[in-house]
Structure formats: structure tokens, C-alpha cells
Amino acid sequence: MNLLRLPSLARVALVLGLVLLAACSSLPTIVPDMAHRPARPVQIDGARGPLSAAHSKAILERLEASGKETNIFDLHLAIEEAVVGSPLTAGNQVELLQDGPRTYQAMFAAIDAARDHINMETYILEDDEVGQRFAATLIAKQQAGVQVNLIHDSVGTLGTPPKFFTRLRDAGIQVLEFNPVNPLTAKAGWEVNQRDHRKLLVVDGRIAFLGGINISSVYSGGSFKRPTPVRPGGQLPWRDTHLRLEGPVVAELQKLFIGTWAKQKGPALTPRHYFPPAERKGHEVVRAIGSSPDEPYSLIYATLISALRSAQTEIWLTNAYFVPDQQLLEALKDAVARGVDVKLVLPSSTDSWLVFHAGRAHYTELLQAGVKLYERRDALLHVKTAVIDGVWSTVGSTNLDWRSFLHNQEVNVVVLGSGFGDKMRAAFQADLAQSNPISLASWQRRSLAVRAKELFGRLWEYWL
Template sequence: MQAAYSWKLCITAILSLALGACSSLPTLTPDMARRDAPPVQLDGPQGPLSSARSKAILDRLQARGVETNIFKLHLAVEEAIVGSPLTSDNKVELLQDGPETYQAMINAIDAALDHINMESFIIEDDEVGQRFADALIAKQRAGVQVNLIRDSVGTLRTPSSFFSRLSAAGIQVLEFNPVNPLTAKAGWSVNQRDHRKLLIIDGRIAFLGGVNISSVYSGGSFSPQSIKRPNDALPWRDTHLQLEGPVVGELQKLFIETWEKQQGEPLAPRDYFPVSQHLGNDVVRAVGSSPDDPYSLIYVTLISALRSAQSEIWLTNAYFVPDPQLLAALKQAAARGVDVQLILPSSTDSWLVLHAGRAYYSELLKAGVKLHQRRDALLHVKTAVIDGVWSTVGSTNLDWRSFLHNQEVNAVVLGTDFGGKMRAAFLADLDKSEQITLEKWRRRPLDARVKELLGRLWEYWL
């Protein structure tokens, strides 16, 4: 999917360079948290919890985990820099692969009673896209208000008739940063894209992660009985979340903020923020990032977690092109004895991004970072699990574009219960991956090295 629009972004990159419109990533100091900072406070279904209740929940999570600084260092840093609160009483389900994710999403859409807010980078006019269109139209006709944000570049290949059909049924459709400047209501910023994949049902259930609306996910990547894709194309391997509880309200705020910034028509009055209930024991923070922000909140959150890690850093990511600070955080963690492992693609839909990232493999391998390439699937996952207690799933790739030019959304989940599920998912992918050794990497052919050089020339814009 990255390849479908990267050449268009190259043109906008040249324009932006000519105009001097470059932004940069923030430099994090080792100790950003104030030493006199107040205790971390959680939000529950009825609002902020007491300091004592918040401390009891965090102490319980820490007691069940490995020895880690994440609860002492990372939480304090996050509390100082991230706008959304840590929320308790959530229920989080891990969804892997398209068929499982789509079924859960369609089930939630079919059960909607009040409204549906959906935001997606890619929505294709194929079997999966039509399935979602039919479900959304059916709910709109039943009196459920459907509001849809679709990225202009991500849906460039989708016929306008697809969205006209939705609009004709009464669905509010908003095009994010239109490629055509004549239709842009909020200024023309074509290089800034909405890469989020977010679905919110009745303000009570939310889905987020890496899965777009496309038939590339029609085949699974774990079970040999999965549906085969046409022409024996590789199945896409991805990860998504289903969330219920107070965190859904924070994700709803992100959707509405984007709608208003893009000057969409006023949203129909609905119960967008219903009273939440105790649904589970997961502590979750919704983290959204936008190019309009002073810096990427997701980037700062991730760097903080990497620096706080004590035993494990396990990352799985589809598009890996690290900036100097991310590269240093991984190398420094390995140097202090942390088990740093990355699962990365062996096949991709963007060879330029793939080889830009591979230009850093030698440096990482020399530093003791373990690298693996996922076989038999096109990897599109964006996840991390650190020390078995800090996990994140979302739309954010580990590259410059995600941190600087895209709107992204991730969920950070704390605790060993969900961390155990994330570790199991990582190990399942690891079982289907091939480790890259430094000796093997040094023997790669000359043409691969040339591609790496070309990729690095464009890494800021990829």
C-alpha cells in the first residue's frame, strides 16, 4: 500500500523542499520528568480516580511484572508530555490478521444503535470495501448516523462513485487534505496525511491498529486453512485492537478534533460521549499524533519506553527507517543488556522504504540488536512489547513519515496480562521468521547496497 502513493509524495516532497517546509523530531533529554511531579493519576469510568486508587492499580500492575523502570520513569515522563490520561477499567482484545479483524468490526457495525465514526487511510473499492460500504449504508438507513474520514492520497485509486454512493445514503464523508487544492477547506498540505485506522461504535467500542479496508487482507497469515489470495499473492500480516471502556472517549475526541480541523460539516447531534462502565482491568492510554502538534507524542512516548526498558524490547514493524535518536535508543538498550529484537519484512509493497531501513542493519547488528525477517507474509504490523508490561499497537511505523508527516493513533496498554498476549504474538511471528546475522548480512550483493543508498537519500520523505 505504501507503493501506491509514494511516487506522488515524492513530487510533494520536492515542492516542500523548495519551500523550505522541513520539520524535525524533538530531542529528548534523559530525564524529562520533573522530580517534584505529582503522582500519576488514572481516569476511570466516572472521571479521575483518587491518588490512592490510582497508586493501588499501578502498584498491582508493577507487582505482577518483571523488575522494570517503566512504572517509575516512563509513566512520569508520559504524564508530563502526553495530553490524554491513563484510563483504567478497559477491556482490550488483540486481533490478528484481516479476516478476524473485519468480522469483529462488521459485527460491531451491525450492532450500532446511535452513531458510527470511521477514519481510514485506505478504503478500496473491492470485495472488502463493498462489504463495509453495504454495512454502513444499512445502518445509516436504519437511523444510525455514520461519519467517515478518508485520506485523499490513500483513497486516490478509489473511484469517486464509491464515496458518492455513501454520501447519497446520508453518510457524512470528509476528505482529509484533498490532493485538489480547489477543494481543500483547511489549507493545502498535501504532504500531511491521515494514516489512522479508527472505528468507533456508539462511543463505546473502538478499533485501531494497522488494518486498512482492502482485500489484501482476505487471506490470513498463520493458518494453512486461511483463504488464499488471487495469483498466490502473499497474505498480509497485521495487528489490530478492539477496545471498550473509558479510553474510547479519548479516541472519540481525536476523531472529532480531526473532523473540526478539516472543517467538515457540523456533526449530527448524537450521544458521542456516553457514560462509561467498568468493562475490564486494562490500563490504557490513547496517543494521537498530528503534524500540527509541536512534536509527535507517539515518538516521545516510544523513546521514553525504550530508554526505561530493563529486560526486553520486542518490536514488530512494517516500515522501519530509524532516525538518529531512535537508532541510539535501540543500541544503548542492547549495550546495557536488554534483549532487543526486531521483526521486519522480508517482502514489501515499497522497496524504497525497505532498503532505506536495511541501510541501518549493519550498525544495529554490530551493536547486538537481533534482527529477523518475517517469511511467507507481507508484514504490515506496528507493535511493541517492552519488559512484558508495556505494549503498544497502532498505525505508527518506525519511520520519519509517521513521526513527522502523518496523523497516527496508537494505544499503550500496561500490564502483564495483555503483555503476555503481545509476547505470544511476537513469538508466533518469530517462529515464522529468519534471523539475520552480521556475517550473512555482510555477504549481501552489490545491487542491494546500491538500493540502500538510494533509499537513504529519500528517508525523510518516505
């Protein structure tokens, strides 16, 4: 979503190019019948491989007992079982990280402690103070004998000088550019409209980080300090969410990284212990979900729609780039109609005004249906999270827009249970306390100029 960082002529040329090259993909129709396929026992993987049917059943019963009365597990787990290759995993530890300073501190601690390898995949990696610190730290680990492998998106790093990556390569780091803008350097076919929007770091195959945070100095300040901190140039701090994970789920995230490396025809990975024996690190049941435009449909989208449709009490979404399709809109409105408390925290400031106004074009329909909308003030919201019924949570790189669901590689995790759900609810409520409610009456009084921007943004929503 950082096309607006580019010079105006380059931005226009790139957007036009993407429009011309974009395939007419469509979102899958998720029908209720998907939940009524032949019943099979839900299988959960632990540190030593698949758990017994009895053990898996006991874990699921504990999760259901820990939450409010809800049937979200029945529908969600049926969808989970229909998706091949990414099991529910037990025995994980999940730490919720908010904003850049705390996240970078945890990431640097893990990198500094690395002994075997570091696999990093990011959309944006800027040549600024934060990017330079990451570069220096990764180079130091490579020189100490730790193999560093880096995937960076071509469009996301379009403003990063080539010499930045040359320095990394010269130090022995394996660097792979995802879907290069320059077709002469593309090794896996030229699909410039397909972007790698993931933010994933795997250290020694044991610790993983993912979420919405890129590598950039825009994250140099926190977003909850008083008074509101302002970055140099008068810019607002960025509000974002990331996760630190340990346990069996890390192997699933490692598979996603290596799969992308292989599909992009990267050089042979230096042999390392990419899949060490899994260890139980906590009590969370987690599923890693990677989506790619190469697949028939977005697994993250299908999982989210199923969770929304089975919600019984609460749907609390926080998202930076909200440009919903009709099926997502209907899922939210239908939830309100059956008595679910549906709240969305969205940005009041943005780095992508087309997306911002395209999303606002849907406000009237949502407000009329009873969906409660709020806009986060005093920060640039970049969060991509959801907590449903206090027991189903997701954090990752996926926005609620067409680009994330159709054109991008994304990665999220779903965490089941009220323990982590309580932390997600508290984070949502903290953002809610620093947000302005949007009423239908006030929204209907917006200016003609604002309405014109919404109309223009909506014309482009498929490609944004």
C-alpha cells in the first residue's frame, strides 16, 4: 500500500501498468454448505506430530469450555479441515506486540541470539535508520556463520537503492527479489501485479514474527504515548500489531518462506537445520495461513468469512485498508441482524488516499445496517487484526481489501481460545478509546468534495 511513496510520474506509470496487466480474478463464493461436508475428527498437531483423536478432542473441548457459548469452532474447524497443508498446532506461545519500538526490540533480540539461520520476508525494507540497523545486524550474523536468507518485494522496495541490497549480497546474505518490476531480471515469469505483502521473520526454525510491521523508520515512535508523539516533519506515529511465536506452528511458517523461495526460483538455500525438532512452548492452539494468488482462492478470506458467519456475540475488526467486497459486507450486516456486536476501528489518516476513500464509500451501507464504525485518531493505523466472540483471533499482513485477497501473498495466524482472545479484546478497546465514532447522521453531512473522492476511489478498488 505504499505506492504513494513513489514520485508522481512513476506512481502513475506503475498503476496504469498494473491495471493493464491485472487478470480478472474474482473472490470465491463461500457458501454455508462448506460447513456441512462429511464430518471428520479435527486433527491437531503437537510438538511430536499429530495428536491422538482423543487428545485433539480434549483440546477442542477445553477451548470451547473456556469461551462464551458459541458454535464458532464447529464451522471454523470444518473449514480448517477442508484446507490442505496447514494443520492446527498445539503447544505454542504467542506474544502480542504493539507498535514498532517494542516489535523491533524483540526482533533484534531474536536475531542476536540466532545460531543457525535467519529467514526474513518483507514487503518494505527502507534505506533509513531502521533499515540500516537491520542490515548491519544481519550482516554481522552472516559474518558470524549464521546463514541469512532475505526475500523483499520489488514494488515495496522500489525506493530502496540497489546498493543497499548489493551490500547484503557482498556480505554473503542470499537476497531474492520477489516478482521484479524489471522483466529482464524475473526468473519465475513476470507477474508484476502479484506482490509479496508478507512480513515474516523465522529465526533458527524456532522463533517466528509476523504481522503488519515493515522495516521502516515510520515505526520509530509508539502510538499510545501522551501527549501524542509526532515524528520529524510533523508526521503521525504509525499504529501496528505484530506477533512473536514459538512452538510447532513455526515449522508451518518456515514452510511458507521456503515455498516462496522455491516458487521464485531463488538460488539453492545453504543447508541448515531449517526444521529442528518441534518443542512445546506454551498452551496456544494456532494455525498458520498463507495465501497466494497462485492458489484457487484466498485461504485467509475463506477462513475469515466462515468465522464472521458463525459469530454469536462480537465481531471486532481493526484494519488499515478496508475496501470490502459484497460478500464481506453481507457477512458483517447479517451478523448485526442476528444480534452480534459488530465494531470496526479504521484509520482517520492514511498513506494511501485512494484506498482510504474507496473504503469510506461503503460507510453509509454499513452504518444503515447497524455496524459501528470508529476512526483512530492521533496515529496512522496500519493494524490488520480481528477478534470474534473473544475466542477466535487473527493477526497478520492481510488487509480487508481486494488486493490482499486476490493479488498479494499474505500470511496470518489464527489463535483459538479466550486467553489470547482477552489480550486481543484489550488491545481493541485501547484503540477504541482513542478513536472517534462515526454516526450515520454526521456521515450524511459530509461534503460533496469528500463524496467525489469516494466515487473516484471506488472505481479503482479492485486494483488498489
